[in-house]
Amino acid sequence: MTEAQLLNRALQAVMNRHTGEDPHRPAWHLSPQVGLMNDPNGFIQLAGVWHLFYQWNPLACAHGAKFWGHWRSDNLLDWSHGPLALAPAEAYETHGCYSGSAVSDNGTLSLIYTGNVKFKDGRTAWQCLARINAAGEVTKAGPVISLPEGYSGHVRDPKVWRHNDVWYMVLGAQNLARQGKVLLYRGQTLQEWTLLGEMAGAHLNGLADFGYMWECPDLFPLDNKEVLIVCPQGLAAQEKAWLNTYQSGYFIGKLDYEAASFRHGDFAELDHGFEFYAPQTTLSDDGRRMLVGWMGVPDEDEFYQPTISQGWIHTMTCLRELTLEQGRLRQRPARELQQLRQQHAGLQNVAALLPELAIGQAELKIVPTGNWSACFGNLLWLRCSEEGLQLSRRNRRSGETEHRYWQGKVMALEILCDRSSIEIFINDGEGVMSARYFPAGPPTVVWHGEATLSVDYWQLRSCMVV
Structure with a gap:
C-alpha cells in the first residue's frame, strides 16, 4: 500500500x-x-x-x-x-x-x-x-x-x-x-x-x-x-x-x-x-x-x-x-502538573469518617498512620499495612481478583486520578503503582479503617489536545 x-x-x-x-x-x-x-x-x-x-x-x-x-x-x-x-x-x-x-x-x-x-x-x-x-x-x-x-x-x-x-x-x-x-x-x-x-x-x-x-x-x-x-x-x-x-x-x-x-x-x-x-x-x-x-x-x-x-x-x-x-x-x-490544581480541601480524620471524594480528575496527598484501605470507583482497592501496599482489582477477562504489591514502610502517598487511570507515588517517588480501571459512573474514593489520615485534595483541570 x-x-x-x-x-x-x-x-x-x-x-x-x-x-x-x-x-x-x-x-x-x-x-x-x-x-x-x-x-x-x-x-x-x-x-x-x-x-x-x-x-x-x-x-x-x-x-x-x-x-x-x-x-x-x-x-x-x-x-x-x-x-x-x-x-x-x-x-x-x-x-x-x-x-x-x-x-x-x-x-x-x-x-x-x-x-x-x-x-x-x-x-x-x-x-x-x-x-x-x-x-x-x-x-x-x-x-x-x-x-x-x-x-x-x-x-x-x-x-x-x-x-x-x-x-x-x-x-x-x-x-x-x-x-x-x-x-x-x-x-x-x-x-x-x-x-x-x-x-x-x-x-x-x-x-x-x-x-x-x-x-x-x-x-x-x-x-x-x-x-x-x-x-x-x-x-x-x-x-x-x-x-x-x-x-x-x-x-x-x-x-x-x-x-x-x-x-x-x-x-x-x-x-x-x-x-x-x-x-x-x-x-x-x-x-x-x-x-x-x-x-x-x-x-x-x-x-x-x-x-x-x-x-x-x-x-x-x-x-x-x-x-x-x-x-x-x-x-x-512533573512539577508542571501542579498547574492543573484547582479547588483544594484539607482533611484529617479517622479513615472511615472521611468524606467520599470525587476522583474523576483529582490529586490526593495522604499522610497515613496505621492500617487503612480505600476503594476507587467501586473497582480498585488500595490496602495499606505495615508490610506496604496492596492494589487489587477484578480481572476483566477471567473475573478473578488480582493483586500488585509495593513492600516497605508507607510514609506518604501522592495519587493522581484521571477518569480511568490511577498513578500512586509512594514516599516522594520511592515507588510507583499505575493502573487502568473503568468505573461505571463518575468515580469516587471511599475510605475504610481506624487509622488517622491527613488528606490534601485538589480537583484538576483538563488538558485538551487540539
Missing part, C-alpha cells in the same frame, strides 16, 4: 471517530484519537518545544503495522497534534514503523526507528532514519543498520544520544539462543554505525538467564552513574514482584564506552502497578531527566478494555521527573 493510501485510511479513521459521551476518555493524560496507541517514541525538547511521538495503529484497536503519531507542547500540559510522522509504506517497514527515538542533528529533528518486516517463516528488522523540517514534513533516509549477524529478527527500539561529540545507540535484541541482550553502537554520523558489542543482557555482568528478549532500552547519565532502563520479556513471576506478563525496570552502573561494557547492580522494577511498559526518557532544557511510559502491557488483557467500543485504546502515563537517590531511582510527577 502506498503512503498516500495509508494516510487516506488514517485520515478516514480519525474523521469517523466516535464523538459521543465517553466517560473513560482521560481529561489530562494523552490518548489516541482513534485506534491503538502503545510505546512513547521520540521524546525530546527541541528549541523549547516538547515533541512526543507514539506507536499508533489508527486503523483498528489492534496491534498491526504501526504508524508514528506526533504531539507537541510548549508546557508539558497542553498538547497539539503534529502532522503524522511515519507511515509504514516502504519495503523496509511494511509491517510497522516500530519504536525509536529522536535527536537534534545540528538543529534538525531526526527520528531513528525500527523498520519491521515479516515473512512466512520469520522476520527481519532495519534501523532507519528520517528527518523533519520546520514545516513538519518528513523525509525518510531509509535503513542505516541492517540485522546484525548472530541475532534473530527481534532487534529493535533504537535509543540514540551524543557523548563527547560522538553518536551512540542502544538496541534491544534477541540472539539465536533466545537470550535477551542490549547492543551498543557508535556512529560519527546518524547514517554510519559500528557495532561495539553486547553491553548488557542475559549471561552478562553476573546475570544468568534473564529473559528471551530485552525491549525498549534507554541509557542515560544520572548523578555520575549510568542508568539502563529496559523491558525484559520472559522473567518468571515472583511472589510479590514481576507479576505482569512483561517487566519494565532498570539497572544502575557505569558504562565503559571503549570496551562496550556496563557493570551494573540488580534489576529493579520501575512501576509496581498493573499497567506500565516501554518508558522513554529525555533531558529537558533545564537539566531534568523526564520520563513517560505506556499505561499498558502487551499480550495481557488489553483487549477486554471497554474503550474499544468507542474506537480507541490505551493512554500514556503522566510525565515524571527522575532522580537518583541512595542508589535507587525516584520518580515524581
Whole structure:
C-alpha cells in the first residue's frame, strides 16, 4: 500500500471517530484519537518545544503495522497534534514503523526507528532514519543498520544520544539462543554505525538467564552513574514482584564506552502497578531527566478494555521527573502538573469518617498512620499495612481478583486520578503503582479503617489536545 493510501485510511479513521459521551476518555493524560496507541517514541525538547511521538495503529484497536503519531507542547500540559510522522509504506517497514527515538542533528529533528518486516517463516528488522523540517514534513533516509549477524529478527527500539561529540545507540535484541541482550553502537554520523558489542543482557555482568528478549532500552547519565532502563520479556513471576506478563525496570552502573561494557547492580522494577511498559526518557532544557511510559502491557488483557467500543485504546502515563537517590531511582510527577490544581480541601480524620471524594480528575496527598484501605470507583482497592501496599482489582477477562504489591514502610502517598487511570507515588517517588480501571459512573474514593489520615485534595483541570 502506498503512503498516500495509508494516510487516506488514517485520515478516514480519525474523521469517523466516535464523538459521543465517553466517560473513560482521560481529561489530562494523552490518548489516541482513534485506534491503538502503545510505546512513547521520540521524546525530546527541541528549541523549547516538547515533541512526543507514539506507536499508533489508527486503523483498528489492534496491534498491526504501526504508524508514528506526533504531539507537541510548549508546557508539558497542553498538547497539539503534529502532522503524522511515519507511515509504514516502504519495503523496509511494511509491517510497522516500530519504536525509536529522536535527536537534534545540528538543529534538525531526526527520528531513528525500527523498520519491521515479516515473512512466512520469520522476520527481519532495519534501523532507519528520517528527518523533519520546520514545516513538519518528513523525509525518510531509509535503513542505516541492517540485522546484525548472530541475532534473530527481534532487534529493535533504537535509543540514540551524543557523548563527547560522538553518536551512540542502544538496541534491544534477541540472539539465536533466545537470550535477551542490549547492543551498543557508535556512529560519527546518524547514517554510519559500528557495532561495539553486547553491553548488557542475559549471561552478562553476573546475570544468568534473564529473559528471551530485552525491549525498549534507554541509557542515560544520572548523578555520575549510568542508568539502563529496559523491558525484559520472559522473567518468571515472583511472589510479590514481576507479576505482569512483561517487566519494565532498570539497572544502575557505569558504562565503559571503549570496551562496550556496563557493570551494573540488580534489576529493579520501575512501576509496581498493573499497567506500565516501554518508558522513554529525555533531558529537558533545564537539566531534568523526564520520563513517560505506556499505561499498558502487551499480550495481557488489553483487549477486554471497554474503550474499544468507542474506537480507541490505551493512554500514556503522566510525565515524571527522575532522580537518583541512595542508589535507587525516584520518580515524581512533573512539577508542571501542579498547574492543573484547582479547588483544594484539607482533611484529617479517622479513615472511615472521611468524606467520599470525587476522583474523576483529582490529586490526593495522604499522610497515613496505621492500617487503612480505600476503594476507587467501586473497582480498585488500595490496602495499606505495615508490610506496604496492596492494589487489587477484578480481572476483566477471567473475573478473578488480582493483586500488585509495593513492600516497605508507607510514609506518604501522592495519587493522581484521571477518569480511568490511577498513578500512586509512594514516599516522594520511592515507588510507583499505575493502573487502568473503568468505573461505571463518575468515580469516587471511599475510605475504610481506624487509622488517622491527613488528606490534601485538589480537583484538576483538563488538558485538551487540539
